[in-house]
Amino acid sequence: MEIEEILEEIEWFDGKFKREAVEAAIARKDEIVPELLTILEEIADPAIAAELDSEDDYMAHLYAMYLLAQFRETRAYPLMLRIALLSSDLLDSLFGDSLTSSFDSVFASVCGGDVAGLQALIENPAVDQWVRGSALGALATLVAVGIKTREEIMSYLATLFHGGLSDTNDVVWSDLVLYSTELCAVELLPEIEKAYEDGLADPSMIGLDEVRSDLAKGQAWAMEKLASSPHRKLIDDTVKEMEWWASFKEEEPKSALRPDPFLADPVLETLNPWQSDSYSGYKRSAPKVGRNDPCPCASGKKYKKCCGK
Numbered sequence: 500m501e502i503e504e505i506l507e508e509i510e511w512f513d514g515k516f517k518r519e520a521v522e523a524a525i526a527r528k529d530e531i532v533p534e535l536l537t538i539l540e541e542i543a544d545p546a547i548a549a550e551l552d553s554e555d556d557y558m559a560h561l562y563a564m565y566l567l568a569q570f571r572e573t574r575a576y577p578l579m580l581r582i583a584l585l586s587s588d589l590l591d592s593l594f595g596d597s598l599t600s601s602f603d604s605v606f607a608s609v610c611g612g613d614v615a616g617l618q619a620l621i622e623n624p625a626v627d628q629w630v631r632g633s634a635l636g637a638l639a640t641l642v643a644v645g646i647k648t649r650e651e652i653m654s655y656l657a658t659l660f661h662g663g664l665s666d667t668n669d670v671v672w673s674d675l676v677l678y679s680t681e682l683c684a685v686e687l688l689p690e691i692e693k694a695y696e697d698g699l700a701d702p703s704m705i706g707l708d709e710v711r712s713d714l715a716k717g718q719a720w721a722m723e724k725l726a727s728s729p730h731r732k733l734i735d736d737t738v739k740e741m742e743w744w745a746s747f748k749e750e751e752p753k754s755a756l757r758p759d760p761f762l763a764d765p766v767l768e769t770l771n772p773w774q775s776d777s778y779s780g781y782k783r784s785a786p787k788v789g790r791n792d793p794c795p796c797a798s799g800k801k802y803k804k805c806c807g808k
Contacts, residue, residue, distance in 0.1 A: 502530055509562040516747040517562070521737050524566055535563040536574055542593065543581035552592050560593065565601075565741060568608035568734035575609040580616040583634075587627040598629050601740065603636030608733040612646045614638060618655065624666035632674035636730075639678045643731035649682055649722065656682070660690035673704035680710050681731075683721035688714060 500508075500523035508520035524531045541547045542560040551557040567575040582590075583602075590598055606617060617634040620626050638655070641647040656679050664675060676691055684691070688711070694700040695707045713721065725731055734740060741747075 502527065502534060505531060506534055506559070510557070510559045512556040512558040512746070514747065516738075516742045516744070518738060518742060521562065521566070521741075524562075525569070525737070528570055532567070532570060532572060532574075535567050536572070536578065538563040539567065539575055539578040539582065543578050543585075545585060545589070548585055548589050548593060552589060557593075561597065561741070562737070564597075564605055565734055565737040568605040569737050571611070571733075572609055573611040573613075576606075576611065576613065576616065579606060579609060580620065583620050583626060583630045585627075587629075590627050590630065598627075599633065601734070602630065602633035603640055603730075604732060604734050606634060606637035607640040607644070607646070610637070610641075612641065614641070614647070614652075614655070621659070621671070622663055622665070624668065628668050628670040631668075631671045635671075635674045635678045639681050639725065640731045640733070642682060643725045643728065644733055649718075653679075653682055653684060653686070656684065657687060657690075660687060660694070667699055669699060669701040670704070672699040673701045676700045676710060677705050680705065680713050681721065681725055683714060683716075683718040685714050685718070 500520065505520045505524050505527070508517045509524075524535075538559045542551065551560075564575075564579070585593075594602070610617065614637075617637055620634040621631050623631070638647070638652045642649050642652050656675065659675055664671065672694055676694060679687055679691060691700070691710055692707065695702065700707075
């Protein structure tokens with residue numbers, strides 16, 4: 500498949516996952532990378548992003564993001580940081596569920612160990628709260644895969660508790676507590692307790708009792724759990740990351756789909772999705788609706804333009 504054919508295949512959503520095009524892109528990595536970078540550069544421009552979003556079915560940026568992450572392409576890092584500065588509405592519309600399920604892994608895959616850009620996102624109150632949470636998650640992922648040490652990241656998280664996180668966004672503060680817990684931040688327990696006392700961390704996202712319980716299990720337990728977590732991995736296979744999406748499986752029964760990445764052990768199904776097993780306590784009560792699927796409310800609109808706003 501020629502480069503132009505690959506790009507044409509992945510540009511628009513038509514209900515089918517473009518496996519052949521993705522595999523061809525991987526086979527022709529050196530040739531396709533500049534084109535994929537151009538796609539991300541365009542979507543990082545707010546005016547172009549808004550124009551492409553108005554087309555409703557544009558999808559090249561998603562394929563480009565996952566492929567560049569799989570390639571460990573560090574030139575994608577500054578582009579992802581610029582994309583992260585888009586408005587919350589644009590981010591939600593263009594990236595949908597991947598904003599909360601994959602941005603952390605993508606950030607970790609393309610940053611090359613450079614966390615300065617991630618830290619700038621985390622500390623910026625103007626950045627979308629879910630992006631800031633994903634940036635925090637990326638730091639934990641870098642520890643899990645051995646790119647950063649626990650001590651390096653813990654040192655930074657401590658600065659957030661000590662004034663580095665200047666706003667009071669409860670989602671970001673709760674994520675800070677969550678990832679501190681994943682890293683067994685026993686040394687920050689007083690700061691974590693104060694965050695709850697001051698109403699910064701939301702106990703419905705992760706409860707203080709759960710934090711204390713996990714911290715009491717010790718650093719060795721926490722590091723083993725972190726390293727084995729399916730949510731603390733780099734992007735290694737674009738096909739596996741994308742092909743299971745519900746929007747590509749409209750007519751298949753739920754049993755035929757890849758399990759929801761948030762699906763938990765049955766005993767955890769009632770837990771809040773923000774609890775400390777990296778959100779793995781969440782089980783959907785109905786099949787996931789893809790961003791480009793028809794809205795379940797029968798309005799005739801796509802989900803992302805209707806109830807999924």
